[in-house]
Amino acid sequence: MADIAGKKILVTGAHGFVAGHLIERLADAGATVVGIDLWVLRQSYLSMSPAMRKTDLIACDIANLQEVQELFEQHRPDVVLHLAAQADVTRALANPLGTFEANVRGTYILLECARRRWEREEGPHAMVVASSDKAYGTHAHLPYREDDELLGLFPYDVSKACADMIARGYHRAFGMPVGVVRCANIYGPGDLNFNRIIPGTFRSLLRGERPVIRSDGKPLRDYMYVGDAVDAYVRVMHALLDGNHAGEAFNFGTGEPVSVLQVFREMAQVAGRPDLEPEVLGEAPKELQDQFISAAKARRLLGWQPLVPRHEGLRRTFRWYNDKLPELEG
Template sequence: MPAPSRAFPGSASPFAGATAFVTGGQGFVGAHLCERLLAEGARVVVPRRDVHPDSRFRREGVEARCDLVDCDLADFASLQRVLAEEGVELVFHLAAQTIVGTANRAPLSTFESNVRGTWLLLEACRSVSDQLRGVVVASSDKAYGQAEQLPYTEDTPLQPRYPYDVSKACADLIARSYAATFGLPVAVLRLANIYGPGDLNWSRIVPETCRALAEGRRPVLRSDGSPRRDFLHVADAVEAYLAVARSLTVPGLAGRAWNAGSGRPLAVIELVERLIELAGNSIAPEVRGAGTPRGEIDEQWLDSRAIASELGWRPQVELDAGLASTYQWYRAFLAEKATAASA
């Protein structure tokens, strides 16, 4: 059964009237989460930082509806001040270095962002724990590393090997230690590969394939197309964040890690071929790789039965519908950019 939720005082929605602090709010998933929290009636506070002018956070008006604050995520005193002064009740920690290839090239900055940034934030949260109702820390299926048995369940040991995967596992463990040791209302959300409108990280397979198809180019695969992944639409990822946040008002659910994915693995080549078909194109992808690129994991997908049975979350966006709408967003976005450039 879904866990009961406790509304914030005087509200119909569990989030109406609450102040939510979203690190990484300017990013792909963060912008969607901010937008959803605003729709629920929350006040959304986001650390001020440089924003890509083409980001959804700015282009689609999310930024204008959030309260931006000067906050250095690498500085404990800065974090503590913002949490206290803004009266933050909910924290969603999404700020991270999120690209596997970048992590392999620059492990130091990745560990600084993903690991140190997490413990500084959690320590700041501990200092204002009397006002906090919940902290949700973003993790990833990458935290599990290579496993002999799939899908991953929440009890699968974390055995990462590569820098990005290790950084997510470290943040995951640190977060849960704050619940076990200090009673902080914190939980971890381990998500599958997220896709959807607004992701401008062109090194990822869905954005780059959509861009290639919109521009009439052959999509490029860095692998041989055989690696299998679990793909989850960003709208479903956001609903998972909200479900986990609601769970933290229920006694006994702090300190949990939750999986959220489709549970249906798909080979990368199949994903690209689906996008080609949905785009109404007959172009063939360009396969440049052999096997799985070094530093990446061959097969990954999640068992999400726990979050479904205990919190009532299930993915709602069917893959083909999600890919089709995502492609249409990129096509419109790129056409607008091209028109502006030629004006």
């Protein structure tokens, strides 16, 4: 694997949950990390981490061409890890325009600015783009594999499918060293989006409240611990820096789908509140039903595999919320 010590790595969406963990890993490896987000100061996993002090954090709107051009000219990153997105499925239905601006326009602006910068510089370079398992939409078979069509149906799914195809198109057209990551549902310490099932449920359980499940609780999903997701991004980055797998997409997931109700029961046990029953709304008709992916390609070509089983990941996650929730709500 390529040595990243001293490499300048740009991470977009730095205050995002996964990006914060990724920045920790990169900083520990000796990389020079430039993080961008819409806000420099924001409550996030990164803002609560010692890695915040090792990160050059800059306010930047990735949908603003001038801002991104100036960023590339000033900082000249060797690597871009693009995780910034409007990532809330429900919010995407309420604000599709903002979702497409962030997820589609933001992606092609970053790709174009990187292309213009890197064609004037010696490599190696790498750009890793966060797609999603949601980009596959609905197929007649499961699990989804990388050669399945991207058939996103609703605004969030479509936005990620577009970004995915644009990224791979930049490799085909211009030889850009781009790789695409399609992850299953990611959970773990530091996710402050309490509309998601795991952080929202743990918060409710700690408050002694009945958790709310928007769907009927039956959809099957694959839940992957954040540390395994970080390893996925790092392995794709290293492959690109070594000159391998440019223009390819990789799935990352555990291959162990579980219903929303089952993962709720597991969380209630971990939190010591099996007495609290969820309030099941059955009000998520525009979310995909069953969805999980095969990570066989990543296992075979990248040597990646999930290391944290769900029961252990949920224990680690609960401990973090148990410790940090009073501070977050204070």
